[in-house]
Amino acid sequence: KLLLLIKRMAGCISSCLLILLAWALVHFLPGSKGPPVTNYDGTIYFNHESLRTPATKEEIVEVVKSASKDGRKIHVVGSGHSWSHVAHSTDILLSLHNYAGVVSVDVQEKRITVQAGMTFHTLNAVLDQHGLAMKNLGSISAQTVAGAISTGTHGTGLKFGNLATLVTKLELISGSGEVR
Numbered sequence: 538k539l540l541l542l543i544k545r546m547a548g549c550i551s552s553c554l555l556i557l558l559a560w561a562l563v564h565f566l567p568g569s570k571g572p573p574v575t576n577y578d579g580t581i582y583f584n585h586e587s588l589r590t591p592a593t594k595e596e597i598v599e600v601v602k603s604a605s606k607d608g609r610k611i612h613v614v615g616s617g618h619s620w621s622h623v624a625h626s627t628d629i630l631l632s633l634h635n636y637a638g639v640v641s642v643d644v645q646e647k648r649i650t651v652q653a654g655m656t657f658h659t660l661n662a663v664l665d666q667h668g669l670a671m672k673n674l675g676s677i678s679a680q681t682v683a684g685a686i687s688t689g690t691h692g693t694g695l696k697f698g699n700l701a702t703l704v705t706k707l708e709l710i711s712g713s714g715e716v717r
Contacts, residue, residue: 576618577617587628590634604629611626611629613630613633615680615681616679633681633683634654635654636653637653652682656678657677657679661674673691686704
């Protein structure tokens with residue numbers, strides 16, 4: 538039994554060392570200009586040129602306008618829930634995690650307005666503080682509101698649409714930086 542336990546521990550240690558080695562290799566690759574980005578379970582790593590973390594709408598607009606003017610691409614990166622390379626970019630990554638505040642709460646209308654980078658974990662806590670709740674939820678609360686409504690995230694039940702069907706209004710910043 539002790540030998541089996543030692544073998545299992547060695548397997549776990551080997552897996553951890555491999556993950557650490559993969560992270561170190563990606564982090565210290567020549568040409569890396571930013572920290573590596575990884576998905577939620579650590580199976581995908583990649584480097585990027587720059588990560589932008591705006592906290593205001595005006596800062597987001599500035600990042601978009603600057604990228605548009607310079608002919609650069611922007612990839613929005615969320616909570617890293619995706620297991621694919623969907624956010625992989627060698628150019629600009631835009632994280633909305635600092636753009637995650639509550640804009641307004643209307644308890645009577647049962648309506649809340651939040652910024653795109655708010656996670657469902659935070660949203661649920663805010664709703665609870667006001668005696669409100671979501672009709673339906675996906676299984677991962679680390680997802681951002683913008684990410685979930687952009688990817689068709691859904692809960693369960695035949696009578697419920699995906700989370701995007703709960704949106705009554707949104708503000709969009711176009712690829713040229715125009716707020717609509």
